[in-house]
Amino acid sequence: MKKIIQHLENSKQILLATHIEPDGDALGSLISMGLFLEAINKKTTLYCESPIPAIYRFLPGTERVVSTIDSISKYDTAIILDCGSLQRIGKMDELVGRVPTIINIDHHITNSYFGTYQFVETDSCATTALIYKLITVLGGRIDKDIAFSIYTGILTDTGSFRFSNTNMDSFAICEEMVSIGVDPHIVAQNVYGTYSLGRIKLLNLALDSLEISRNGKLSMMTLTESMLSKTDTQPEDVDGLINYAKRIEDVKVAVLLSEYPNGNSRLSNAKRYYHVSLRSDGSVDVAKIAALFEGGGHKTAAGFDIKTKLSDLKTDILNLSEKLSSG
Numbered sequence: 001m002k003k004i005i006q007h008l009e010n011s012k013q014i015l016l017a018t019h020i021e022p023d024g025d026a027l028g029s030l031i032s033m034g035l036f037l038e039a040i041n042k043k044t045t046l047y048c049e050s051p052i053p054a055i056y057r058f059l060p061g062t063e064r065v066v067s068t069i070d071s072i073s074k075y076d077t078a079i080i081l082d083c084g085s086l087q088r089i090g091k092m093d094e095l096v097g098r099v100p101t102i103i104n105i106d107h108h109i110t111n112s113y114f115g116t117y118q119f120v121e122t123d124s125c126a127t128t129a130l131i132y133k134l135i136t137v138l139g140g141r142i143d144k145d146i147a148f149s150i151y152t153g154i155l156t157d158t159g160s161f162r163f164s165n166t167n168m169d170s171f172a173i174c175e176e177m178v179s180i181g182v183d184p185h186i187v188a189q190n191v192y193g194t195y196s197l198g199r200i201k202l203l204n205l206a207l208d209s210l211e212i213s214r215n216g217k218l219s220m221m222t223l224t225e226s227m228l229s230k231t232d233t234q235p236e237d238v239d240g241l242i243n244y245a246k247r248i249e250d251v252k253v254a255v256l257l258s259e260y261p262n263g264n265s266r267l268s269n270a271k272r273y274y275h276v277s278l279r280s281d282g283s284v285d286v287a288k289i290a291a292l293f294e295g296g297g298h299k300t301a302a303g304f305d306i307k308t309k310l311s312d313l314k315t316d317i318l319n320l321s322e323k324l325s326s327g
């Protein structure tokens with residue numbers, strides 16, 4: 001962290017980027033770090049390839065996030081947030097890789113330690129918790145706007161203090177953010193309070209698609225492109241649906257298969273792109289399962305992308321359940 005601090009003190013033009021299809025921690029770390037650097041007179045660009053999900057647009061500073069980068073040569077430093085690999089930022093990965101100094105700030109267990117400097121703590125509950133540490137060590141001031149982002153990142157990445165990554169820091173940092181002026185009710189109302197009608201309809205279809213392995217240890221939901229179009233929903237509306245599959249009694253691993261928009265390939269037996277999300281009850285390391293398919297994540301939440309036939313994918317996933325130990 002010392003080297004990162006020394007470097008940041010001298011850098012002038014900084015590009016900050018986070019992963020595609022951002023969650024609360026991705027946007028929270030992007031915005032909190034960006035606002036902090038601006039406050040200490042650094043020129044910054046906040047970049048995220050995907051649109052900002054509606055539930056996070058209440059965060060002060062989201063209007064600064066851009067989805068295009070015009071010229072890369074002006075940046076002396078890029079800070080990559082909440083990404084296990086540089087590829088997670090999306091299409092601009094190669095271009096951003098040319099920035100002279102790359103700082104990798106993350107908490108994913110599968111982090112590849114890319115970049116010039118790394119601040120990676122895999123036992124940290126959220127990347128926003130690392131931003132909090134960094135600002136604190138720098139002696140910086142956390143204002144109310146920054147506090148909202150840090151609080152939201154920790155709240156969402158710990159599943160409202162329910163997931164196994166929840167620790168003392170989660171509560172201590174959030175308590176401090178509340179003392180600075182964050183209203184937990186406002187955050188909860190925005191993040192969890194309202195669902196669009198389409199999302200409720202999508203939930204209905206997702207629940208209908210539930211399949212359980214023969215031994216009862218694995219649950220699987222499938223979301224197709226046509227379900228999204230039928231309910232007029234966006235990929236962001238898929239967020240959190242997997243938790244319904246995870247809550248089922250005796251289930252150790254929950255799987256959500258989401259079909260990527262595939263354009264015009266209408267053949268039912270054609271291979272299609274899928275994102276596979278994996279969640280575990282804590283007894284199974286799903287990051288290891290994801291790594292078998294060149295994916296990544298945490299012990300209890302991981303994922304991978306695959307191009308295959310849906311029937312083959314389902315068979316492969318259900319076969320995984322046989323390897324889940326009993327007890």
Ligand SMILES: [Mn+2]
Nearest residue numbers: 025082127157
């Ligand atoms: Mn995170």
